[in-house]
Amino acid sequence: MLGAAAVRSRSPWLRGMVGSYVELIRNTPFLVQLFFIFFGLPSLGLRLDPAVAAILAMTINLSAYGTEIVAAGLDAVPIGQREAGRALGLRPALVFVKIVLPQALKVIFPALQSQVIIMMLESAAVSQISVRELTYEADMLQARSFRAFETYFVVTMVYLTLSIGLRRILGLTGRKFLIGGAS
Numbered sequence: 141m142l143g144a145a146a147v148r149s150r151s152p153w154l155r156g157m158v159g160s161y162v163e164l165i166r167n168t169p170f171l172v173q174l175f176f177i178f179f180g181l182p183s184l185g186l187r188l189d190p191a192v193a194a195i196l197a198m199t200i201n202l203s204a205y206g207t208e209i210v211a212a213g214l215d216a217v218p219i220g221q222r223e224a225g226r227a228l229g230l231r232p233a234l235v236f237v238k239i240v241l242p243q244a245l246k247v248i249f250p251a252l253q254s255q256v257i258i259m260m261l262e263s264a265a266v267s268q269i270s271v272r273e274l275t276y277e278a279d280m281l282q283a284r285s286f287r288a289f290e291t292y293f294v295v296t297m298v299y300l301t302l303s304i305g306l307r308r309i310l311g312l313t314g315r316k317f318l319i320g321g322a323s
Contacts, residue, residue, distance in 0.1 A: 143204075165204035166208065174268065178194075193269060198263065210252075212251075213245070221240065225238070261299060261303060274298060278294075
């Protein structure tokens with residue numbers, strides 16, 4: 141939300157900074173971002189544990205995409221809705237919370253849900269900096285057993301199960317929230 145607000149800020153400096161950050165992250169591969177954080181930052185004296193570097197890279201990446209998703213959702217609410225709220229005498233904050241946000245969330249949620257799942261799948265890349273996650277463990281198992289097909293078939297099925305499960309959980313909780321709490 142803060143990123144989306146900053147992108148629409150009246151301050152050209154803030155708008156430019158956040159806009160540049162979003163463009164930089166959205167237009168570079170996640171693996172390059174991960175390598176920059178893990179291998180590049182030590183040259184500036186900032187050495188991070190592989191797991192910390194992975195979490196930082198994933199957070200930076202997801203927040204850039206999330207900023208654009210939230211901004212697009214807020215822009216999708218017709219201006220007339222805001223004007224109607226103000227015409228009724230509501231303060232701008234109340235117009236946002238009671239009128240704009242509930243409508244925007246219905247647009248934002250599916251895209252944000254997909255982005256979270258994409259990031260979960262992209263987490264396989266963190267094995268490249270020795271983070272012991274599913275893909276890393278599969279690489280180690282395959283190197284010991286020389287059974288690449290079986291190993292990566294199982295990993296594929298695990299990622300598929302995780303992805304479908306996460307989509308269903310997010311879908312159910314999102315529907316409950318959007319129908320029950322935000323309308």
